[in-house]
Amino acid sequence: MKTSTSLTQLALQKFKRNFWGVFSFLFLMVCVFIAIFAYALAPDNSQNANQMHLSVHSKEPGFTVTMLTVPSEVTEQHAVAVFFFGKKNADTEVPIANYTIKDTVLQATLYTGDGSKGLQKEYPLTLFPEAKTVAAIPQKYISEKTFLLGTDKYGRDLLSRMLIGIRISLGIGFVAVFISLVIGIAMGAMAGYFGGKVDAAIMWVINVTWSIPTLLLVIAITLALGKGFWQVFIAVGLTMWVEVARVVRGQVMGVKQMQYVTAARALGYKDFRIITKHILPNAMAPVIIISAANFASAILIESGLSFLGIGAQPPMPSWGGIIKDHYAYIVLGKPWLAIIPGLAIMSLVTAFMLIGNALRDALDVKT
Structure with a gap:
């Protein structure tokens, strides 16, 4: 049997033997799949899953209601x-209790939810162009709709909001970590490699940034850039580079003493090539x-910002924003809306x- 001596292969083999690591990786792959196909999977595929049904607000998981679908104007x-x-102009959904078809109109009794008789509303049959006959209207435009996770306080489908909200959580992670890696690796590599005044100046910036509470710094940057989707991503990324820079600096200071780095200098290689080709590849495990x-x-910070109202702005769904809208419902007998x-x-x-x-266990050379 051939045994691999590649450090990467050995680390991969050790990672595969870690059940919880592999399980978590597969779970994250499922989350990424859901984020990519969110609108295809969501029952409500309107933009931001913002289809409101105020008459069925705050309903429990598994709630079912008869829904009349009124087509919207066709837009390209x-x-x-x-x-x-x-969809920008999604079809309008109207919860109804019952309906009758009379002559040229469909008369529907709107759903109330409290047992009282709802308002009567008439819809001209011309609003349903895809039904070739009157009998085809109920088959095509009236159906039983089940809200698997219930509805929020505005009557929106909670499952759809959760599926689309995962994009915010994963997006903030990817963008913030990318920004932190770019800044942190660059600053840490320069501080560790050049030392002296360069190291002192960069360490001063690192220590000042480190001394400011993370959430407070994110709030300050967010307020400076303005509220919004990308502003939060950038703000979180600009506060997470410090730890990366400190670790990279320490790794570079150790690796630059190796003989192969000394040989690279003797061969006349430029500092940029030595750092990028010889030092950083051997200092990236931590x-x-x-x-x-x-x-x-990053996910926790974004959730906190959305909870405070300065993260992703309504109607964009965010898990932290959903908790903010419904935390009071925990004491009102509807805890699932926040849980x-x-x-x-x-x-x-x-x-x-x-x-x-x-990854820590797999990349630990001592094991």
């Missing part, structure tokens, strides 16, 4: 745009581990932390 929208961003932890931190997004955040953060632990 590319299929790719619908796939990634949802950075990979920190990146997994930073993913988890479901809370469990989702906990699951995603735990998965990243378990992957970080598995």
